[in-house]
Amino acid sequence: MQDIDLNNITTDRLLLPVFAENNLEADVLRLDKIHPDVSGNKWFKLRYYLEEAGNTDKKTIVTFGGAWSNHILATAAFCRLKNFHSIGVIRGEEAGANSPVLARAKEFGMRLVFQSRDNYRDKKLPVELNDPGYYLIPEGGYGIKGADGAATIYAHFEKNKYTHICCAAGTGTMTAGLIINANSSQDIIGVSVLKNNTALEDEIRKLAGNKMKNYRLAHDYHFGGYAKHSPALIEFMNEMFRLSGIPSDFVYTGKLFFAVNDLAAKKYFSRGSRILIIHSGGLPGNISLGKGTLIF
Numbered sequence: 001m002q003d004i005d006l007n008n009i010t011t012d013r014l015l016l017p018v019f020a021e022n023n024l025e026a027d028v029l030r031l032d033k034i035h036p037d038v039s040g041n042k043w044f045k046l047r048y049y050l051e052e053a054g055n056t057d058k059k060t061i062v063t064f065g066g067a068w069s070n071h072i073l074a075t076a077a078f079c080r081l082k083n084f085h086s087i088g089v090i091r092g093e094e095a096g097a098n099s100p101v102l103a104r105a106k107e108f109g110m111r112l113v114f115q116s117r118d119n120y121r122d123k124k125l126p127v128e129l130n131d132p133g134y135y136l137i138p139e140g141g142y143g144i145k146g147a148d149g150a151a152t153i154y155a156h157f158e159k160n161k162y163t164h165i166c167c168a169a170g171t172g173t174m175t176a177g178l179i180i181n182a183n184s185s186q187d188i189i190g191v192s193v194l195k196n197n198t199a200l201e202d203e204i205r206k207l208a209g210n211k212m213k214n215y216r217l218a219h220d221y222h223f224g225g226y227a228k229h230s231p232a233l234i235e236f237m238n239e240m241f242r243l244s245g246i247p248s249d250f251v252y253t254g255k256l257f258f259a260v261n262d263l264a265a266k267k268y269f270s271r272g273s274r275i276l277i278i279h280s281g282g283l284p285g286n287i288s289l290g291k292g293t294l295i296f
């Protein structure tokens with residue numbers, strides 16, 4: 001199986017008209033290139049959890065997610081690489097949840113345990129998984145360890161070059177990690193991919209604690225909600241690929257790039273700003289779009 005390769009990470013200039021027009025520079029940190037299955041930010045968010053599991057002699061990792069979860073797929077692949085057993089507690093009944101993502105997770109040896117939506121929502125661990133030998137990672141890798149891992153993304157770019165660092169926010173763990181290690185003159189912008197996620201700010205503050213810095217959360221780019229999309233979003237993703245050769249995913253990074261483009265058009269960034277956009281991966285999720293929807 002292919003290993004994670006952090007040397008593949010590059011910083012690519014994003015040449016969209018709006019940046020030149022407004023005297024802005026935008027670069028993309030290509031975390032999507034570290035591995036086809038453990039895409040982007042997931043490796044960073046998982047690394048300290050798996051390190052602790054290894055240090056405490058736990059051999060089995062249990063975590064939670066939906067049928068299309070990048071976190072589930074990344075955990076399955078990462079566990080395979082590091083010789084852990086993995087168990088995924090999956091939201092919803094098995095019949096409706098046979099997604100390519102879960103099929104791939106199974107190939108990596110993940111055992112899938114399906115939970116009714118009610119039990120999943122209450123975060124009830126199935127009794128059979130109540131084993132002190134198991135190491136639990138919260139849904140989406142949300143937690144201090146996840147944020148501390150995401151903070152190490154800074155090792156892969158020239159931090160002081162940028163005035164703004166932008167990322168997509170699901171649980172907010174990556175956003176919190178970026179905030180933790182930002183310098184005091186930098187702005188971190190988290191683009192929420194969920195609709196009306198009013199808890200996001202608190203969730204981020206819980207993780208960043210007294211290391212809070214300048215940040216802004218953009219709540220207007222969810223396109224109807226988590227994993228929802230519109231023709232305008234798909235057209236933007238295709239156009240960006242035509243102009244830059246950079247692919248994006250419709251759940252997270254497509255909304256992020258759209259948001260940064262739109263904020264630039266609305267003069268949110270002052271002239272001369274240097275913007276870093278974190279490409280956190282997510283490309284495997286595009287399989288759920290019909291063939292031919294995206295040109296990449």
Ligand SMILES: *Cc1c(COP(=O)(O)O)cnc(C)c1O
Nearest residue numbers: 170171172173174252280281282
């Ligand atoms: C999981 C994921 C995110 C969201 O990260 P959080 O730390 O949960 O906010 C962003 N982008 C991609 C591609 C993801 O898979």
